[in-house]
Amino acid sequence: xxxxxxxxxxxxxxxxxxxxxxxxxxxxxxxxxxxxxxxxxxxxxxxxxxxxxxxxxxxxxxxxxxxxxxxxxxxxxxxxxxxxxxxxxxxxxxxxxxxxxxxxxxxxxxxxxxxxxxxxxxxxxxxxxxxxxxxxxxxxxxxxxxxxxxxxxxxxxxxxxxxxxxxxxxxxxxxxxxxxxxxxxxxxxxxxxxxxxxxxxxxxxxxxxxxxxxxxxxxxxxxxxxxxxxxxxxxxxxxxxxxxxxxxxxxxxxxxxxxxxxxxxxx
Amino acid sequence: xxxxxxxxxxxxxxxxxxxxxxxxxxxxxxxxxxxxxxxxxxxxxxxxxxxxxxxxxxxxxxxxxxxxxxxxxxxxxxxxxxxxxxxxxxxxxxxxxxxxxxxxxxxxxxxxxxxxxxxxxxxxxxxxxxxxxxxxxxxxxxxxxxxxxxxxxxxxxxxxxxxxxxxxxxxxxxxxxxxxxxxxxxxxxxxxxxxxxxxxxxxxxxxxxxxxxxxxxxxxxxxxxxxxxxxxxxxxxxxxxxxxxxxxxxxxxxxxxxxxxxxxxxxxxxxxxxxxxxxxxxxxxxxxxxxxxxxxxxxx
Numbered sequence: 001x002x003x004x005x006x007x008x009x010x011x012x013x014x015x016x017x018x019x020x021x022x023x024x025x026x027x028x029x030x031x032x033x034x035x036x037x038x039x040x041x042x043x044x045x046x047x048x049x050x051x052x053x054x055x056x057x058x059x060x061x062x063x064x065x066x067x068x069x070x071x072x073x074x075x076x077x078x079x080x081x082x083x084x085x086x087x088x089x090x091x092x093x094x095x096x097x098x099x100x101x102x103x104x105x106x107x108x109x110x111x112x113x114x115x116x117x118x119x120x121x122x123x124x125x126x127x128x129x130x131x132x133x134x135x136x137x138x139x140x141x142x143x144x145x146x147x148x149x150x151x152x153x154x155x156x157x158x159x160x161x162x163x164x165x166x167x168x169x170x171x172x173x174x175x176x177x178x179x180x181x182x183x184x185x186x187x188x189x190x191x192x193x194x195x196x197x198x199x200x201x202x203x204x205x206x207x208x209x210x211x212x213x214x215x216x217x218x219x220x221x222x223x224x225x226x227x228x229x230x231x232x233x234x235x236x237x238x239x240x241x242x243x244x245x246x247x248x249x250x251x252x253x254x255x256x257x258x259x260x261x262x263x264x265x266x267x
Numbered sequence: 268x269x270x271x272x273x274x275x276x277x278x279x280x281x282x283x284x285x286x287x288x289x290x291x292x293x294x295x296x297x298x299x300x301x302x303x304x305x306x307x308x309x310x311x312x313x314x315x316x317x318x319x320x321x322x323x324x325x326x327x328x329x330x331x332x333x334x335x336x337x338x339x340x341x342x343x344x345x346x347x348x349x350x351x352x353x354x355x356x357x358x359x360x361x362x363x364x365x366x367x368x369x370x371x372x373x374x375x376x377x378x379x380x381x382x383x384x385x386x387x388x389x390x391x392x393x394x395x396x397x398x399x400x401x402x403x404x405x406x407x408x409x410x411x412x413x414x415x416x417x418x419x420x421x422x423x424x425x426x427x428x429x430x431x432x433x434x435x436x437x438x439x440x441x442x443x444x445x446x447x448x449x450x451x452x453x454x455x456x457x458x459x460x461x462x463x464x465x466x467x468x469x470x471x472x473x474x475x476x477x478x479x480x481x482x483x484x485x486x487x488x489x490x491x492x493x494x495x496x497x498x499x500x501x502x503x504x505x506x507x508x509x510x511x512x513x514x515x516x517x518x519x520x521x522x523x524x525x526x527x528x529x530x531x532x533x534x535x536x537x538x539x540x541x542x543x544x545x546x547x548x549x550x551x552x553x554x555x556x557x558x559x560x561x562x563x564x565x566x567x
Contacts, residue, residue, distance in 0.1 A: 173362075179322045180363035183355035184424060185379025189343055202375065205365035209410065 009131045014059020015244065016129040021138035023245045027054075027252050028126045032119050034259050042262045044114055050255045051118055058125050068124040069117065076116050083109035134237075136161030141239055154229070162218070170211060177206045269432060269463050270296040270319060275328035277314060288314045289487045292328070296432075301454065301464040303474040303495075306484030307510045312467045313358075315484065316434045319465070320353035321346045332432070351380045354430030358437040360421035364409040369395070369420050372409050376428040387427070394427035395420075398453065415446045422453070432463045439470065451477060471514040475499060476535050485509055499533050516540050
């Protein structure tokens with residue numbers, strides 16, 4: 001659990017840490033959105049260059065990103081498996097019963113690995129360099145226009161920040177319960193798949209009971225301290241765009257234009 | 268020795284940096300003894316005891332439990348016998364309860380350690396009797412019980428596997444005085460039954476009352492490991508230096524010694540102290556003084 005990097009904030013000093021969180025969220029969204037349209041090797045190369053610059057600007061070690069990728073390795077492998085063995089088309093390179101490996105299948109699998117890795121790395125950079133409360137604050141600011149159509153933006157933002165605050169608590173709680181059940185002989189690493197699935201029950205039940213209890217305690221604690229509506233909340237740190245945000249916006253604009261050019265002309 | 272810790276170091280790997288918590292720990296725990304581990308919060312007590320049943324593996328050095336050796340390279344699949352031998356009760360153990368009934372929850376451990384369903388149920392019943400939880404509750408959901416009752420169920424859940432060594436990490440936290448007294452009695456019963464017990468506690472009165480040996484932890488190292496009598500014979504300044512509170516009985520005894528009273532050994536409870544003090548009173552003199560005061564129309 002200690003090695004979990006995705007979704008975790010790691011304090012640092014790179015330029016990305018000085019960016020307004022709204023900028024980081026918008027750049028990440030734009031990058032992920034564009035990557036879906038990558039249709040040619042050069043679009044991937046161009047996206048790769050932009051990603052490399054972002055990773056460098058985070059000032060974090062490459063080993064940390066590698067750690068972040070490890071937990072999704074099996075998911076990537078599963079997707080690759082589906083793409084390789086279940087994609088139709090010509091030429092068919094290998095076939096056994098309903099399983100077949102085709103040229104387009106291999107290309108698809110390669111593209112999926114690239115896209116997946118790039119998206120994971122980009123979103124990891126966002127969470128790695130932005131504190132959860134900053135993300136919640138930025139989302140609230142970005143969604144503020146929706147207030148006009150009666151979307152409870154402040155409440156949603158508060159829910160999000162509380163949910164984010166609960167993540168490390170739940171991770172700690174899971175570790176604690178896991179240790180207690182291991183002491184009573186629980187094993188998640190042996191037995192059949194069904195046995196392993198059953199073994200999770202002694203972990204999940206106390207975790208949910210504890211989480212619900214914690215949520216009730218928090219609600220009570222908020223009420224006794226006079227919480228009325230999330231709308232009236234003020235923030236200690238006010239968000240403000242700086243010159244660095246302007247530079248990043250310009251560079252992102254350049255990336256989008258370059259991507260659009262490569263995509264349109266399929267170079 | 269039933270447990271030997273040799274040159275143990277431990278570091279948590281937080282992110283990409285190492286955070287050393289334990290350094291050069293060398294300790295022995297004798298069979299049948301009750302050893303208390305005390306020290307400030309963050310001194311490494313809980314991290315240390317989690318090495319004893321391999322919930323955490325040492326970064327360097329080793330832990331020897333009977334004939335098993337736990338090192339940095341120990342594999343999860345080989346640890347079951349160690350975990351059966353070393354039962355661990357965490358702080359607020361009721362957070363581990365999960366089964367639909369009390370009996371099923373308590374039988375979970377023995378089943379995991381290879382007992383048949385019937386044997387596990389029998390072991391669970393025995394453990395529930397040991398923690399004095401009335402039979403009426405056994406078929407109920409553990410979540411319907413009071414905090415104190417849930418704590419007993421959780422304790423029974425560990426005792427049911429009949430471990431030879433029991434580790435308690437601040438087991439009385441959050442319990443009322445009656446619950447704490449019940450737990451102390453349980454500890455005495457377990458010790459009388461021959462169990463080796465390791466107890467982490469911040470309550471020095473508790474340590475004085477039940478421990479044979481005390482380990483004092485400071486900044487991830489062992490600051491002292493000696494008999495309870497030897498520890499409490501140290502002067503008050505040493506306790507202050509290690510951020511430990513003196514049990515009230517010990518503090519009062521030290522004042523009485525300064526005032527000229529003598530005690531062959533440190534009384535462990537207020538009742539023992541009162542008895543030892545009473546034995547030193549010159550009753551002839553006291554009676555004479557009282558009579559003199561009475562004749563003068565003073566105290567009745």
